[in-house]
Amino acid sequence: MQQKKLVVIGGGAAGFFCAVNAARLNPQLQVTIVEKSSKLLSKVKVSGGGRCNVTHACFSIADMVKKYPRGASFLKKAFHHFFTTDTIQWFEHRGVQLKTEADGRMFPTTNNSQTIIDCLLDEAIKYKVQIQMNCDVAAIRKVDTQWVIETTTSQNITTDYVCVAAGGAPKLSQTNWLSKLGHTIAPPVPSLFTFNMPGNAITALMGLTVEQVQVKIIGEKYISDGPLLITHWGMSGPAILKLSAHAALLLAEKNYDFTAIVNWLPSYNENTLRDQFLKLRFELATQKIQNRNPFGLPSRLWEYLLKTTAIKDDIRWADLPSKEQNKLIKNLCAHEFAVKGKTTFKEEFVTAGGVITDEIDVNTMQSKLHTGLFFAGEVINIDGVTGGFNFQNAWTTSWIAAQAIAKE
Structure with missing residues (x-):
């Protein structure tokens, strides 16, 4: 049987979390991250003044969703799959202890975002996740049962599954490659x-x-x-x-x-x-x-x-x-x-807007318009206030996507 492939578009928190979990859950899956820039996990690096505000010590879904101006009802269902307690345990199982500050924000005990970056990079190495840098996506299209990803370097990548975790786009024109697939994009505006x-x-x-x-x-x-x-x-x-x-x-x-x-x-x-x-x-x-x-x-x-x-x-x-x-x-x-x-607000730059949640299956993060196409993180029209809530959205949606893809 030919090895199945997953390409994750975006080398940020959501992209890495989807990639490493999918690769771990299904060792037969060949996983590749494509990142348009020369930097990985750049928002993780600067979050919380360089300490990385991993999540928030809120253990009630009803209370947690109040922190999301957009996407609350979608996350109310998604959090039943993977919530703050799961995030804490996931990192603890990999040797990363988190601490809670007086305002509820949670950081690694090292007070250094590099701890989170190293953890995710180590997982990528452990599960043989390939990474392609400086690889910007120009278009994606379905050919028979597979996806073809066209890049600005004129390189075409063929894959069975695509998870779009490209983050928020400052301009609507930057999401044309998604709207061409028939997806509705809520126009992006700054949120924090x-x-x-x-x-x-x-x-x-x-x-x-x-x-x-x-x-x-x-x-x-x-x-x-x-x-x-x-x-x-x-x-x-x-x-x-x-x-x-x-x-x-x-x-x-x-x-x-x-x-x-x-x-x-x-x-x-x-x-x-x-x-x-x-x-x-x-x-x-x-x-x-x-x-x-x-x-x-x-x-x-x-x-x-x-x-x-x-x-x-x-x-x-x-x-x-x-x-x-x-x-x-x-x-x-x-x-x-x-x-x-x-x-x-540079450290916590977040965009409101993205692929509307009505077009995404909350239980799998798969597009309701196309099989084999998944979404995770800020590319979805979900955004939270400052305090670790946007990272929790990234961990939750990418975990659900990884689970669904690994089972395919």
């Missing part, structure tokens, strides 16, 4: 990005982190909370990145020109804070507002808020005029910032 606020005085506080804020987009339903980082171009941090992911399609439509509202004190709203101010004016009556910050905000931020509200340096709590008080309350609970543009 920071907010640019050109000319805003708050950028003078660059480097300052506020541990818990609430951010929303004016006039829209999207809202997010968590730490916020002030940068020299505007705002970043988990609260901003989560909001950018959930509102990715809307913000693309707005051409990244909108107003963000920040609540620096998310345990308050304007009404409850006004009640608190009545107490503070009595309790701190003789103290200068500038010297007495009762909310635990970073001192630089408190000074900025007072200056923005035009409160004089020497004014006491008891002497705070109603007009300035109301303005300060608004700035604390509903501070408006004009956003004009975005900056891609």
